[in-house]
Amino acid sequence: AQSVTQPDIHITVSEGASLELRCNYSYGATPYLFWYVQSPGQGLQLLLKYFSGDTLVQGIKGFEAEFKRSQSSFNLRKPSVHWSDAAEYFCADANFGNEKLTFGTGTRLTIIP
């Protein structure tokens, strides 16, 4: 069965430092991968998506992610975090690009001054 793993439950980063959030997917053939962000008490907002083409994708709010098929990974990065980036981040996979998303368990990001 399709699964998405986010190994880090909680990450704390200093403001201005770089960030990398890890995501591994299990369903190999043609992953359709997404990163969503959820601010406290809010719904989910799409940061970026990938299913083909350039393996480095740019998203909103200065985020990027790199698809690495050899490592089954789709890690999210930001060169310099801002206090407003504190939120929960979810990686998701859509099997063959259909409508149904399988989500990881999420990584909560805390920013310290």
Add this chain to the structure above:
Amino acid sequence: NAGVTQTPKFQVLKTGQSMTLQCAQDMNHEYMSWYRQDPGMGLRLIHYSVGAGITDQGEVPNGYNVSRSTTEDFPLRLLSAAPSQTSVYFCASSYKTSGIYEQYFGPGTRLTVT
């Protein structure tokens, strides 16, 4: 465009009560879905619909009913609430662009069953 709207924002039910969570979208998206979010488990798909009159089960459908009589609305019914249904519920709608479905989420309904 209001996007995806959900009502109510908060609800407390007693065990055995029934209720309907409302979801509406004004983007003319064919596909709509319901997820529940529980701590440490991410979001799990409850039911989904690929168009008016068509619904199907997701990963955790037990205890929930859905119907889709119009493109805009996709209500989720709890027939007899149980404490295990305490959760945050998200509705989403999506459309296919450049070969991939892009989902838009509502703000959520926080449900507590006592």
